[in-house]
Each structure stands twice: as structure tokens, then as C-alpha cells.
Amino acid sequence: MNLNRTLLALLLAFSLLSLGFGAAPLTLREVIAGLFGVGNEPQQLIIQQIRLPRVVLAWLVGAALGAAGAALQGLLRNPLAEPGLLGISASAGFGAVLALYFGATTLSLWLLPTVAMGFALLATALLYALTRVGSTNLTLILAGVALSALAGALTSLALNLAPNPADLQDIVLWLLGSISDRSFDDVRLCAPFVIIGLALLFSTAPALDVLALGEDEARTLGVDVVQIRGLIIIGAALAVGATVAVSGTIGFVGLVVPHVLRRFVAYRPGQLLLPSALGGAVLVLAADVTVRLIDTPKELMLGVVTALLGAPFFLALVLRSRRDLL
Amino acid sequence: MNLLNVSACSVQIGEHTLVQPLSLRLAAGELLGLIGPNGAGKSTLIKAIAQLLPYRGTMQLQNAAMETLTAQQRARQLAYLSQNDPVHWPIAVQDLVSLGRHPFRGSWWRGAGQLSAADDAAVETALRVTDVWALRQRRFTELSGGERARVRLARVLAVNAPLLLADEPFAALDPRHQLQVMALLREQCQRGASVILVLHNLTLASRFCDRLLLLNQGKLVASGTPSAVLNAENLRRVYGIEAVTGEHAQQRYLVPWMCATD
Numbered sequence: 128m129n130l131n132r133t134l135l136a137l138l139l140a141f142s143l144l145s146l147g148f149g150a151a152p153l154t155l156r157e158v159i160a161g162l163f164g165v166g167n168e169p170q171q172l173i174i175q176q177i178r179l180p181r182v183v184l185a186w187l188v189g190a191a192l193g194a195a196g197a198a199l200q201g202l203l204r205n206p207l208a209e210p211g212l213l214g215i216s217a218s219a220g221f222g223a224v225l226a227l228y229f230g231a232t233t234l235s236l237w238l239l240p241t242v243a244m245g246f247a248l249l250a251t252a253l254l255y256a257l258t259r260v261g262s263t264n265l266t267l268i269l270a271g272v273a274l275s276a277l278a279g280a281l282t283s284l285a286l287n288l289a290p291n292p293a294d295l296q297d298i299v300l301w302l303l304g305s306i307s308d309r310s311f312d313d314v315r316l317c318a319p320f321v322i323i324g325l326a327l328l329f330s331t332a333p334a335l336d337v338l339a340l341g342e343d344e345a346r347t348l349g350v351d352v353v354q355i356r357g358l359i360i361i362g363a364a365l366a367v368g369a370t371v372a373v374s375g376t377i378g379f380v381g382l383v384v385p386h387v388l389r390r391f392v393a394y395r396p397g398q399l400l401l402p403s404a405l406g407g408a409v410l411v412l413a414a415d416v417t418v419r420l421i422d423t424p425k426e427l428m429l430g431v432v433t434a435l436l437g438a439p440f441f442l443a444l445v446l447r448s449r450r451d452l453l
Numbered sequence: 454m455n456l457l458n459v460s461a462c463s464v465q466i467g468e469h470t471l472v473q474p475l476s477l478r479l480a481a482g483e484l485l486g487l488i489g490p491n492g493a494g495k496s497t498l499i500k501a502i503a504q505l506l507p508y509r510g511t512m513q514l515q516n517a518a519m520e521t522l523t524a525q526q527r528a529r530q531l532a533y534l535s536q537n538d539p540v541h542w543p544i545a546v547q548d549l550v551s552l553g554r555h556p557f558r559g560s561w562w563r564g565a566g567q568l569s570a571a572d573d574a575a576v577e578t579a580l581r582v583t584d585v586w587a588l589r590q591r592r593f594t595e596l597s598g599g600e601r602a603r604v605r606l607a608r609v610l611a612v613n614a615p616l617l618l619a620d621e622p623f624a625a626l627d628p629r630h631q632l633q634v635m636a637l638l639r640e641q642c643q644r645g646a647s648v649i650l651v652l653h654n655l656t657l658a659s660r661f662c663d664r665l666l667l668l669n670q671g672k673l674v675a676s677g678t679p680s681a682v683l684n685a686e687n688l689r690r691v692y693g694i695e696a697v698t699g700e701h702a703q704q705r706y707l708v709p710w711m712c713a714t715d
Contacts, residue, residue, distance in 0.1 A: 204541035204542075205541075333555070333558065336552060336555075337552050337555050339540055339541050339542050339544055339549070339552070340540060340549075340552060340608070341535060341539065341540075341541070343500070343503075343505050343533070343535045344533060344534070344535050344608075346504075346505060347503050347504070347505065347527075347528060347531060347532065347533035347618075348528050348552065348553070348555045348556055348612075349524040349525045349527070349528030349529075349555060349556045350524075350555070351524060389542075393544065393545055393548060394542040394543045394544050394545075394592070395542070395544060395548060396542060
């Protein structure tokens with residue numbers, strides 16, 4: 128499809144830009160040489176050990192958030208559904224904080240993403256239960272607000288009781304969301320879950336199209352609504368939970384990307400999944416490059432920037448659909 | 454041979470019995486109307502037949518027990534139009550109607566845009582007979598109520614199922630389109646399909662249905678030809694109304710006239 132090709136091209140362009148850009152600017156030729164392991168050694172190291180993990184992480188985080196947003200919107204038949212707004216990211220963040228600062232990570236490295244995904248799963252399932260019957264925008268957002276507040280409160284409680292107060296600033300900064308200073312260890316930690324999660328989400332695409340007719344008619348067309356719901360809840364929880372575990376919470380990607388791309392797939396919710404994954408990756412990558420471009424005394428956190436751009440966008444969306452909300 | 458056999462089916466939700474045990478048979482080519490006042494259990498019954506609600510009793514579709522059919526087999530044989538499930542995205546009319554071909558898709562990875570020639574033909578026919586062919590590029594959300602109703606009907610017709618279940622497809626339709634929809638459903642019967650229709654309009658019910666089931670508070674009160682079911686006694690007892698009847702072009706007509714005085 129043309130749209131997907133365009134997004135792939137954009138993704139490639141931003142990836143090369145991100146690899147070349149930094150304290151030691153590299154030319155395109157040097158970037159490509161570094162990627163293929165030729166050329167001068169320090170440059171190879173910069174590319175492969177420092178910048179490439181960051182780029183790959185941006186792909187994973189963006190694809191996970193974009194696809195999860197699109198899939199949740201299709202399932203709930205609501206354009207305001209988004210992992211961040213609905214408290215799924217916040218719940219995963221709470222799980223990660225629990226695992227991180229109560230020492231669980233010393234038991235096993237995998238415990239961090241596992242706990243984060245577990246809480247994301249819990250939040251998504253709870254959310255679905257809350258909004259199942261007559262999900263209007265209002266009930267959905269209220270449920271999301273409630274969940275976010277709960278996850279936020281529990282996170283605060285965990286911070287409050289954290290055994291080592293010196294770590295507090297680190298936790299808070301980490302929660303803001305960033306993909307800087309990450310290594311391939313982080314990529315390895317989240318990639319399998321993101322890939323499985325995306326596969327689960329993509330498998331629901333044809334059914335999501337049919338779900339536009341409402342659950343009853345979709346069921347009579349042979350769609351197993353219970354199964355689709357399960358696949359999306361588990362897929363979104365795996366993908367979002369795993370990325371939150373390595374990058375903190377990065378909001379609004381899942382809201383903005385499907386919204387912008389929807390018109391290019393003729394508003395069909397199933398067709399929106401793949402472009403949203405690609406578009407999410409492009410957006411996170413672009414935002415990450417922007418974060419590094421802006422010269423601030425302390426490096427801006429990616430999650431802060433996406434929230435600063437995403438929140439007004441969300442407001443505009445609400446404004447436009449306020450008749451529906453009231 | 455009966456297309457559909459429903460025996461001793463009842464629907465219970467929690468403590469409430471919404472439909473008392475009832476049986477019905479539907480022959481191929483038959484147009485059956487489900488009538489009754491609000492809360493009679495019409496929609497509940499049609500949903501149970503569509504396998505959307507749990508029920509007690511047995512149902513057979515073309516001599517196969519309903520529960521032995523796979524979801525896809527069932528979806529090819531039974532098409533259901535819900536009363537007022539809104540369409541949630543501004544999807545183009547043609548794409549929307551094409552969703553009716555979902556049960557005929559191959560594997561799940563076949564792109565939703567790829568339809569076979571047979572699929573395309575079924576979609577085109579459905580768009581044309583419902584008079585929405587000209588609207589096929591428009592977005593569903595831009596349409597008027599009447600246009601939406603016809604597009605949703607087209608989506609159901611696109612399945613080409615032998616059994617059509619429609620829950621009040623007239624709600625937003627003007628008289629011309631009401632008559633058009635009834636004629637359309639009759640046509641479906643002529644090509645061998647059977648239709649179960651929930652409707653409130655007794656004039657249309659008496660004119661177009663082969664047979665009527667009259668429900669009241671979850672109970673089957675009467676079944677038979679329209680003139681047998683819609684007699685003065687039933688109208689007064691179940692609906693609390695009196696009707697004017699007469700004959701036009703050798704057909705009996707019925708118009709609800711006034712509230713019954715008791």
C-alpha cells in the first residue's frame with residue numbers, strides 16, 4: 128500500500144537522521160559505514176552501541192503505542208481510546224516502579240517487563256469491563272481518568288514508601304519517559320513482547336473492520352468478539368507494558384497517530400493498524416530527534432514533549448466531539 | 454422442508470423470563486412477522502435466533518442443529534440486522550456493505566479490500582436493490598436516517614443468506630421507502646430466502662407477511678395468517694386498540710384506528 132510505503136520511507140529517513148545526529152555529527156556515508164561495521168572504529172561504536180539502540184527502541188515504542196491505540200479505538204469504537212489516556216501506560220508504570228524499587232529486578236531481569244505487562248493487562252481488562260455496556264466517550268474517558276488516578280496514586284504511594292529515597296528523583300525522571308542512554312539490553316528486554324503483542328493486534332485487523340457494525344452484527348458475521356477482545360487486551364498490554372518497562376510512559380502517540388492516518392485508510396479500523404504502527408515509530412523517532420535538537424540546559428524528556436504536543440491535540444479533539452461527550 | 458425449526462425455546466436473563474417456551478417453523482421462501490407491543494420479547498426472540506443470546510431449547514437451521522455449525526457456516530446462512538446498532542466510523546457505503554461478505558473470506562490474512570468477483574457482484578446487487586448504488590462513495594455518517602437504514606439493509610442482503618433476520622428496519626424510513634423495503638424483503642422470499650421481521654407497523658404486517666407471530670409479555674399469544682392473528686379480539690386484548698379493516702384490490706388492509714375503551 129502506498130501509505131505504508133510512504134511511512135516506511137519516512138521511518139528510514141528519520142532513522143538515518145537520528146543515527147547521524149548528536150554530539151559528534153556524522154555524515155550519511157559515515158552512518159552507513161558504521162552500520163555495516165566498516166570505517167573508523169569510534170564512529171562504529173557510536174553508531175552501533177549508542178545511537179542504534181535508541182533508534183530501534185524508538186521503533187518499538189512508537190509501533191507498540193501506535194498499534195495499541197488504533198486497536199483499542201477499533202475495539203471500543205471510540206477515537207479517544209489511547210493507552211496513555213486510558214491509564215494503561217500509568218498502570219504499567221506503576222508495575223515497573225514496584226518491580227524496580229522494591230528490588231525485584233535483582234531476582235530476574237525479566238521481572239520488570241513481566242510486572243509492567245501484568246499491570247497493563249489488569250488495567251486494560253478492567254477498562255474493557257467498565258466501558259463494555261454503552262461505551263460513550265464520556266464513560267470511556269472517565270474510566271481512563273479513574274484508572275490513571277488510581278495508578279498515579281499507587282505509584283506515589285510506592286515512591287512514598289520506597290526504601291531508598293535517594294532514588295526518588297531517578298524514578299520520577301524515568302517515569303517521564305525517555306529512550307536516551309538505552310542499550311541493546313533494553314531492546315532485547317522489550318522486543319520479544321512488543322513483536323508478539325503487535326502480531327496479536329495485527330491478527331485482529333479483519334475483525335476490527337467488521338466490528339464497526341457493532342458487536343451484535345459482527346457476531347452474526349462470524350466474528351468471535353470474545354476472542355478479538357482477548358487478543359487486543361493481551362496484545363496491547365504486552366506491547367505497551369514492555370515498552371513502558373524500558374522507556375517510561377510516553378503519552379498521546381496512540382491518540383494522535385491513528386487520528387491523523389485514519390482518513391488515508393478510508394476510516395476502516397482494521398486497515399489502520401499497520402499504518403499506525405509505522406506512523407507511531409515515525410512520530411517517536413521524530414520527537415526524539417527534536418528533543419535532541421532543542422538546546423536546553425538539561426535534555427528534554429521524550430514523554431514530556433509528546434505530552435506537550437499531544438495534550439492540546441487531545442483538547443482539540445474533545446472540543447470537536449463535545450456534543451458527543453455531553 | 455423447513456429452513457428453521459425452533460422447538461421449545463425460552464430466553465431467560467437472570468431471574469427474568471423474557472420469552473416463554475415457544476416453537477416455530479419457517480419454510481423456505483416465507484416472510485414471518487414478529488409483532489407485539491413494546492416489551493413483548495420480539496427483539497429478544499430474534500436475537501436468540503441469531504444466536505446472540507443464550508436460550509433453552511433447540512434450533513435447527515437447514516436440518517443441522519444450530520450449535521453444530523461453526524461461526525462461519527452460521528454466518529453464511531443467517532444474516533441479522535440489529536435494531537439500532539450505530540455504525541461507528543465514517544466508512545464509505547461500499548466498504549460498509551462489503552463487510553457483509555466477511556463470512557466468505559478465506560484466511561484471516563487476506564486483505565479486507567480484496568473481494569472475489571462473486572463478492573463484488575453480491576455487493577453491487579445489494580447496493581442496487583436497496584437504491585443506494587448512487588451513494589456508494591459517500592461516507593455512512595454523512596447520510597440521512599433513511600439512507601442509513603437502506604445501507605444497513607444492503608449490508609445484510611450482501612450476505613445472500615437463506616435466512617434473514619431484521620429487527621425493525623423501518624424506524625427511520627418514509628412511507629415510500631417502507632414499502633420499498635417490504636417489497637425488497639418479499640423479493641428475497643421469492644428467490645427462496647426466508648425472512649423473520651420484527652415490526653410495529655400492523656398495516657405493513659397484515660399486507661406483506663405470510664404469517665405472523667403475536668407476542669405479549671414474552672408469551673406467544675397467536676400465530677397464523679395476518680387476518681387470523683390480527684382479529685379484533687387480539688388487537689383489543691394485546692394492543693388495547695381498535696382497527697379499521699377493509700379490502701382493496703382483493704387484499705385485506707388494516708389500519709390501527711383508536712385506543713380501545715374497556
